[in-house]
Amino acid sequence: MAEWKKKCEVEWGLQGAPMPDGLxxxxxxxxxxxxxxxxxxPSPHGVSKDEPESDESAMDQRPMRGPIRFAPEGxxxxxxxxxxxxxxxRSGIPEGVVICxxxxxxxxxxxQVVDLKAEGLWDELLDKFQPEIVIQDWYQDSQLQEQVYELHVKLLGADKxxxxxxxxxxxTEDRxxxxxxxxxxxxxxxxxxPGVRYVHFQHRLKNMSMDGMVRGFYETKSSDSSVIVKPTKTSS
Structure with a gap:
């Protein structure tokens, strides 16, 4: 077991980090x-930031068939x-105006909630060494409104x-x-x-559904979301 412990220490650069023998x-x-x-x-919409969609495929303006869609497919x-x-x-629409x-x-x-211990991290590392937890996300500016994306991340204790x-x-976006x-x-x-055991990752993406004479579904997409624990430490 000492051999595996040494491999972890050397390959992850954990010199000085707590590494209990019983693990x-x-x-x-x-x-x-x-x-x-x-x-x-990490890319549930099936798109990649490295292969941007064309305007035609990203915002399909062909008439929709069936019920109007309010959520993306993926x-x-x-x-x-x-x-x-x-x-x-509808505050700015005069009374009696017909909306087509x-x-x-x-x-x-x-x-998505990441269980850090289930992924292989250990108490002493999280509590004493406190390695960097790096959050990264990519979203496609759909230009639907001034704000089309939100990211909310929380580090949670053992009971969540x-x-x-x-x-x-x-x-905010430049429209x-x-x-x-x-x-x-x-x-x-x-x-x-000390005490971090879970990472609660949430992003919110704005979509628009059009109904009437013009019908369609326009969405904001995300790609390559990530939560990575780095074997480095930065003093607070």
Missing amino acids: DWKSTYEAKPLGRNLLKN DFIGWTTSTETIPED SSSRYSWFSLV SKVISERSILP NAESKTWKEVSHVFSGYG
Whole structure:
């Protein structure tokens, strides 16, 4: 077992980090908890930031058949998803005006909770060494509104109710841009204190459904989401 412990220490650069003798270092080494993406299914929309979609395929304007769609289609295995419809603002529409087409906006939320110990990390490392937890995400600026994306990440304690550290990022977009672009969002948690056992990762993506004479579904997509625990430490 000492051989596997040494491999973990050397290959992950953990000199000086607490490494208890009673741990199954062979299983820990094979789990590779440090340096890999701990999120499952990081690109559930089936698109990549490295292969941007054309305007025609990303925002298909052909007439829709069947009921209007309010949520995106994709492979969302590993994620908990929900849709929140945004109340329609008709305050600026004069009374008696006939509306031929209406736009309905909604937030599509994707949540994933990473169990750090189940992924191979150990108590002493998380509590004493407190390695950096690096969050990264990419979203495609759909230009639907000024705000089309939100990121909310929490570091949770063992019972998942205690929030030890958290970060929210709510970017705004330049709607005068000529084309959609992929944008990076990232944050590094360090010096967060003892007790962290879970990472609660949530991003919210804005979509728009059009009904009436013009029908269609327009969405904001994400790609290459990641939660990576680095074998490095930054003093708080």
